[in-house]
Amino acid sequence: MEHNEIYTMMMDALDGELSTTGHVELKSHLRACPPCAREWQALLAIDVLFRQTPALGPAVDFTQRTLARLPNRRYRLWVISAIYILLLLSGALPLLLVAWAISRFGPMVTEPAAIPELVASIDRTLQIMSTVLRALLSGIGEILIQQPAVLGWLLVMAGVVFLWSGIYQQLVSQPRRVQ
Amino acid sequence: MNEEQVWLEQARQGDKAAFGKIIEAYQTPVYNLAYRMLNNAGEAEEAAQEAFIRAYTRLDSYDPAHKFSTWLLSITSNYCIDQIRKRRALLLSIDEPLAPHPALMSDRSKGPEAQLMANEQQELVQSLLAELAPDYRQAVVLRYWYEMSYEEIAEVMDTTVSAIKSRLFRARRQLADVGMAMDLSPALEEVTV
Numbered sequence: 001m002e003h004n005e006i007y008t009m010m011m012d013a014l015d016g017e018l019s020t021t022g023h024v025e026l027k028s029h030l031r032a033c034p035p036c037a038r039e040w041q042a043l044l045a046i047d048v049l050f051r052q053t054p055a056l057g058p059a060v061d062f063t064q065r066t067l068a069r070l071p072n073r074r075y076r077l078w079v080i081s082a083i084y085i086l087l088l089l090s091g092a093l094p095l096l097l098v099a100w101a102i103s104r105f106g107p108m109v110t111e112p113a114a115i116p117e118l119v120a121s122i123d124r125t126l127q128i129m130s131t132v133l134r135a136l137l138s139g140i141g142e143i144l145i146q147q148p149a150v151l152g153w154l155l156v157m158a159g160v161v162f163l164w165s166g167i168y169q170q171l172v173s174q175p176r177r178v179q
Numbered sequence: 180m181n182e183e184q185v186w187l188e189q190a191r192q193g194d195k196a197a198f199g200k201i202i203e204a205y206q207t208p209v210y211n212l213a214y215r216m217l218n219n220a221g222e223a224e225e226a227a228q229e230a231f232i233r234a235y236t237r238l239d240s241y242d243p244a245h246k247f248s249t250w251l252l253s254i255t256s257n258y259c260i261d262q263i264r265k266r267r268a269l270l271l272s273i274d275e276p277l278a279p280h281p282a283l284m285s286d287r288s289k290g291p292e293a294q295l296m297a298n299e300q301q302e303l304v305q306s307l308l309a310e311l312a313p314d315y316r317q318a319v320v321l322r323y324w325y326e327m328s329y330e331e332i333a334e335v336m337d338t339t340v341s342a343i344k345s346r347l348f349r350a351r352r353q354l355a356d357v358g359m360a361m362d363l364s365p366a367l368e369e370v371t372v
Contacts, residue, residue, distance in 0.1 A: 011348055042358030043351060046307065049363075050323040053304045055211035058224050062210070063202045066228045067195055070235050074193035 006036055014047050183247060191238045202231055205248065208325065209255050215320040216259035216313070218305050226262060230255040245334070252325070253335040256317050263313045310357050315350035318343055 009026045012018040018026065030037045108114045144151055180188075183204070189197035209230055214223035233254050234241075241250055308316050314336070321332045329340045329347075336343065 007348070007352065011351060014351070038359060039352075039355050041364050042355040045363040046351070046354045046358050049300070049304060049307075050319070053300055053324075055207055055324055056214050056301070057207040058210040058227055062206050062224065062227070063199055066202050066206075066231050067199050069228060069232055070195055070198065071232070072193070073190075073195075073235065073238075076236070077193065 003036065006033075007039075010040055010043055014043065184243065187238065187241070187243075187247065190235065198231075198235055201234075201247075205231075205251055208248065209251060211324055212252055212255050212320060213259055215305075215308055215324065216256065216316060217262060218309055222262065226255065226258050230258055233258070246331075249331060249334055252321070253337070256321075256335060260313050260317065307354055307357060311350050311353060315346050315353070318346045319350050319354075322347060 006026065006029055009018055009022055012022065013026060030040055183201070186197040186200045190201065206227065210223055210227040213226035213230070214220065217223050217226060230251065234251050237254075241247065308319065311319060317336060318332055321327045321335060325331075327335070329343045332343045333340045
């Protein structure tokens with residue numbers, strides 16, 4: 001008989017799932033095979049040891065200390081409900097605004113004379129936005145050209161923030177000891 | 180509706196006292212699993228508390244069609260596995276000398292000799308469990324201390340029954356190797372097949 005088959009029989013015997021015939025076969029093999037008999041002895045010793053070792057419980061005031069750490073579920077329900085309502089409103093408000101805009105400006109847009117005016121107004125708005133953006137970018141560029149140390153200082157600050165966030169993460173991930 | 184279901188329903192409504200009854204009922208199984216997995220009393224207590232807090236905050240996701248204990252132990256074991264991974268990342272090992280469980284330090288209900296033997300037994304168990312990979316250890320603990328079937332262990336560990344059978348098979352053989360090296364032998368009456 002293959003040793004792997006014997007190991008499977010040993011496991012079944014430990015789980016109380018080995019048939020009577022299986023028991024006889026296993027017993028006769030163990031008599032003839034000292035290495036398997038030794039392994040069986042060790043398996044059985046550990047099985048008995050684990051089954052006889054009682055479960056351990058926490059300290060007596062465990063329940064009170066755990067209850068003290070529980071979040072307020074009712075408060076949490078209120079907060080979640082408020083967030084849901086806000087989300088609902090934030091979704092509904094733009095829809096209402098669009099509906100209002102269509103009802104207000106719809107008839108004007110459908111008039112042929114209103115379309116060139118609308119295009120011109122959009123064009124003007126885009127021009128203003130691009131001018132402002134260009135002014136901002138050129139301002140930042142000039143500052144960096146005149147004061148290159150500013151860029152270095154910004155890089156140093158980013159590095160310090162990155163370093164401290166790493167240290168904080170390490171501290172937070174350390175297991176806290178129970179008093 | 181049984182008592183446990185009533186407590187769970189009350190806890191779902193935000194009744195902390197009702198959840199306190201749940202903690203009272205399950206503190207030993209939850210703590211024992213955490214202790215067997217983490218091998219440290221302080222970390223086990225922290226893990227057990229965290230498991231109950233997570234269960235409380237996620238009560239809405241609990242399906243009453245399944246056993247509450249299975250769901251709770253599943254939360255506990257997942258948390259413990261995460262802690263073991265974090266510990267590995269911090270280059271700490273379970274083999275390091277850690278603070279023993281308070282129950283191993285003193286128990287006035289037992290005599291000194293019985294207490295010493297009980298302590299040695301618990302230490303031997305923990306040293307054997309420490310030889311196993313976390314997922315093997317988890318399967319062994321659930322099998323021996325919770326007498327779970329392969330199907331229940333598979334549910335807790337979110338895997339297949341064949342995977343659990345394979346893990347237990349390998350874990351037991353690994354333990355047997357350690358047992359042979361330690362020259363462990365069962366009581367004479369247990370030797371018979």
